[in-house]
Amino acid sequence: MGMKLLVLLAVVSSATAAVKLQEMFSWNVVDWNYPDAYSRQQAIQSGALIQENALPVGIERWRNKLFVSVPRWKAGIPATLNYIPLDGPYDPSPKLTPYPSYAGNELGNCQSGLNTVYRIKADKCDRLWVLDVGTYGYDSNTTNLCPYSLNVYDLNTDQRIRKYVFRPEDIVASTFIANIALDEGRSCDDTFAYFSDELGYGLIAYSWQLNRSWRFNHGFFMPDPLTGDYNIGGLNFQWSSEGIFGISASPAGPDGYRTLFFSPLASHTQFAVSTRILRDESKVTGSYHDFKVVGSRGANGHTTSKVVDEYTGIELFNLIDQNAIGCWRSDTQYKPQNIAVVDKDDTGLIFPSDVKIDAQRNVWVISDRMPVFLESTLDYSDINFRIYTAPLDVLVQDTVCQAPQQYIPSVKPNQPAIIPPQPQLQPYYFENGLGVTASPALPGSVALYSPVGSPQPALAGRNAFGPGIIRNSIPTVQSYVNFPKENNNGPYLTSRPKPTISHRNPWWHEKRNYEVYEH
Numbered sequence: 001m002g003m004k005l006l007v008l009l010a011v012v013s014s015a016t017a018a019v020k021l022q023e024m025f026s027w028n029v030v031d032w033n034y035p036d037a038y039s040r041q042q043a044i045q046s047g048a049l050i051q052e053n054a055l056p057v058g059i060e061r062w063r064n065k066l067f068v069s070v071p072r073w074k075a076g077i078p079a080t081l082n083y084i085p086l087d088g089p090y091d092p093s094p095k096l097t098p099y100p101s102y103a104g105n106e107l108g109n110c111q112s113g114l115n116t117v118y119r120i121k122a123d124k125c126d127r128l129w130v131l132d133v134g135t136y137g138y139d140s141n142t143t144n145l146c147p148y149s150l151n152v153y154d155l156n157t158d159q160r161i162r163k164y165v166f167r168p169e170d171i172v173a174s175t176f177i178a179n180i181a182l183d184e185g186r187s188c189d190d191t192f193a194y195f196s197d198e199l200g201y202g203l204i205a206y207s208w209q210l211n212r213s214w215r216f217n218h219g220f221f222m223p224d225p226l227t228g229d230y231n232i233g234g235l236n237f238q239w240s241s242e243g244i245f246g247i248s249a250s251p252a253g254p255d256g257y258r259t260l261f262f263s264p265l266a267s268h269t270q271f272a273v274s275t276r277i278l279r280d281e282s283k284v285t286g287s288y289h290d291f292k293v294v295g296s297r298g299a300n301g302h303t304t305s306k307v308v309d310e311y312t313g314i315e316l317f318n319l320i321d322q323n324a325i326g327c328w329r330s331d332t333q334y335k336p337q338n339i340a341v342v343d344k345d346d347t348g349l350i351f352p353s354d355v356k357i358d359a360q361r362n363v364w365v366i367s368d369r370m371p372v373f374l375e376s377t378l379d380y381s382d383i384n385f386r387i388y389t390a391p392l393d394v395l396v397q398d399t400v401c402q403a404p405q406q407y408i409p410s411v412k413p414n415q416p417a418i419i420p421p422q423p424q425l426q427p428y429y430f431e432n433g434l435g436v437t438a439s440p441a442l443p444g445s446v447a448l449y450s451p452v453g454s455p456q457p458a459l460a461g462r463n464a465f466g467p468g469i470i471r472n473s474i475p476t477v478q479s480y481v482n483f484p485k486e487n488n489n490g491p492y493l494t495s496r497p498k499p500t501i502s503h504r505n506p507w508w509h510e511k512r513n514y515e516v517y518e519h
Contacts, residue, residue, distance in 0.1 A: 020343040020395055021325070021365060021388035025084065025092060028380050030054040030070065032078050033095045043078060050076025055373045056385055059366045061086075061358040062122040062155055066387070068096055068366070069117040072107060073138035073374075079105035080117045081130060100158045107136060110146035112160075118178040119305075119354060125188035127161070128153040129180055131195060138374070148177065150193065150206060162211075166204065170215045175200035179305070181247040183258050183275045192279055194247060194260060197221075201243040203262070205278045214281040220244075220291050223266030230302065232320055232371045233350040242266045246306040249275065250330060251313055261294065261306065261315065268301035270294040270334055295334025297326070305354045309361065309392055312403045316342070316363060316395075318352040325352060325365060327401035340399035348386050361392045 029051040034040035043049035053074035060067040064087040070077055079098030098105050106113030114132045121129045130153065134146035148171060152162040176199040183192040188208075195204040201221040206213040221244040228240025242265035250259040257276040263269065270293075277283045277290045297303070297319075303326070306317035313330040324344035332338040343349070351370045357363055365388045369378060378384050396402050 021345075021349075021363070021390045023348065023386055024389050025094060025387040026383045027093050027385045028383055030056055030385065031095045032082070033097045047076055049078050050074070052378075052380055053077060055368055055370060056353075056366060057368060057370065058117070058119040058354045059364050059387065060120045060122050060128070060356055061362070061364050062126070062128065065099075065155075066364070067099065067120050067122075067128070068387075069120055070096070071116045071118055072136050073116075078102065080114050080132075081105060081120070100153065100160070104160070108145045110134070110149075113146075114151065115145050119180050121180045121182050121193075122155065123182055123184055123188075123191060124359075125184075125191070126155045127188075128155050129182060129193055131177060131180055133177060147171075148175070152208075162208075164206065164211060164213070166213055170202075170204050170213050172197075172200040172202065175202070177204070179245060179247050181249050181260060183249050183260070183279070185252075185256070192275065194249075194278060196244040196247045196262060198242050198245050198265065203244060203247075203278070205281075207279070212281075214284055216278065216284055216287070218288065218291050220262075220271045220293070221264065223264050224269065225266075227268055227302070228266045230321060230371070232323075233369055235371050235375055237371060237375050240266055245304050246317060248306040248308045248315065250308050251310050261308065263303055263306070263317075265302060265304055268297045268299070270297065296336075297334075297339055298336035305352075307355055307357050309357055311361070312392075314392065314396060314401050314403060316355050316357070316392075318355055318365075320351055323349040323352070325349070325355060325363075325395075327396050327399060329401045329403065332400075338400055340396070340401050342395045342399055342401070343388075343390075348383075348388075357392055362389050363392050363395050364389050 031051055032040075032049065034043065040049065053076045054070050055073065056068050056070050058067075058069035064085060065083040066086055067081070067083045070080055070082065072080055079096065079102060081099045081104075082096035083099045084094045084096065104112065104114065107115055114130070116133050116135050117130055118133065119131070123129065130151045132146065132149050132151055134144055134148055136143045136145055148166040150162070150164040150166070151160055152164075153159065154161045175197050177195045177197050179196045179198075181194045181196075183194065185191060191208040193206045193208075195206070197204065197215075201217065203216045203218070203221060204213055205216065223241055223243045225240065228238050228242075230237055230239060244262050245265040247260060247262040250261065252258050255276075257274050257279075259272050260275055260278060261270055261272050263271065271291060272294050273287075273291045277287050283290070300319065300321035302320050303317045304320060306315055308315045308330065315328045315330055317326050317328075318324075319326045319341065322341065322344060323346045324341045326339055327342050328334060328339050349365070349367045350372070352365050352367045353370055355363065355365050367386050367388075369384050372378055373384075
């Protein structure tokens with residue numbers, strides 16, 4: 001049974017268009033793996049394990065691990081950062097394994113432990129980026145045990161390779177950070193991380209190479225006072241002070257920069273800014289007009305999590321009012337007519353807390369009934385937490401988000417595909433806050449998808465290399481990204497050529513020996 005889950009993933013990948021999100025795991029209550037029954041019993045008796053107090057909120061998939069975060073809002077959470085092995089015997093309600101260990105999740109240990117983790121991100125360099133908010137408890141009962149710190153792990157060795165404590169200038173009295181977006185450049189060192197301060201109304205940028213952070217403030221990070229009312233899971237409540245929350249970076253454009261999309265939680269509007277601005281600490285002041293309005297999702301458009309596909313520019317996001325996952329093609333105007341619901345379930349998707357796309361272009365969604373947990377009481381005789389998966393192409397099929405037929409790279413297991421430079425792409429622009437033109441699809445191309453665990457097939461027929469030419473390597477891929485047009489004050493994004501990346505030896509496959517550096 002060791003490969004049962006991977007076989008199941010492969011079956012899901014080859015499903016028909018009628019099949020959308022497939023339930024992979026579900027729990028009434030969450031439990032943890034302990035070394036033995038005695039250790040678990042001791043944890044229960046001491047109050048170190050109180051299953052009913054656990055609410056999983058974030059996920060990330062890397063190779064054979066599916067990471068799951070559980071914030072310490074209440075007592076009895078033995079580990080805030082955990083994983084589920086995907087290559088072991090399949091269990092529909094698996095126990096969580098602490099990552100990197102129980103000791104590495106020690107509450108109140110500001111040197112080597114983790115207190116509370118929300119969202120996590122893995123990058124192409126096999127690093128896991130984890131923000132520890134340093135808190136215990138929830139709302140008015142919150143205790144700050146440790147400072148905000150970024151913890152980065154080498155996933156090949158399970159060792160923490162960097163700990164960075166945010167500067168006092170990055171934090172305000174009301175700071176609450178729950179989301180991370182990564183901006184991966186031309187090397188492993190050329191990586192930036194962005195953190196959304198939901199209640200402090202700021203955006204923090206961090207440079208791996210400089211090992212330094214800085215904070216942006218902007219009016220677009222604020223909540224909309226007209227959109228603070230929610231109806232979720234049969235509950236009506238108000239979260240009116242929640243600002244910038246969901247953030248995600250687009251594919252890199254011809255100039256080498258990405259666009260960071262963001263939305264306040266109490267809002268139906270999407271905004272954007274070029275990472276050219278965010279990467280430059282000197283732009284912390286004087287960059288107000290570099291932040292742009294993209295458009296509105298319309299009514300019932302609250303969202304907390306979003307992710308953009310690296311190859312097509314399709315954005316997925318949760319629609320927490322609708323118990324649904326939405327999508328938008330970033331080469332179209334951001335308006336309700338161009339936004340689709342790819343899946344909806346008024347039972348299984350009550351508060352889809354997080355959505356991710358892995359290296360094989362599978363979508364992962366976790367739902368956790370968070371408002372019921374926080375504002376009322378969960379029924380632990382019922383299924384409360386679910387994790388779903390589906391291939392991205394299947395999920396958006398027959399919606400307005402389905403990309404024009406094009407070559408999508410066939411990805412080997414555990415190996416991300418590469419997008420060659422695309423100097424011929426036509427960018428689209430913001431006009432009155434909306435994108436209006438798009439890059440053309442490749443003529444005569446076909447859409448391909450490689451299921452999890454499948455080998456890289458040869459490509460046949462007409463393709464990106466020209467009619468009648470067949471290659472056994474990764475084809476050219478159209479890349480979609482937003483670029484606001486130039487104005488009298490100069491270009492929003494300065495164009496510069498991207499370096500050629502070798503298909504046989506991409507930079508993120510370099511063997512790296514990380515030096516542990518803690519600040």
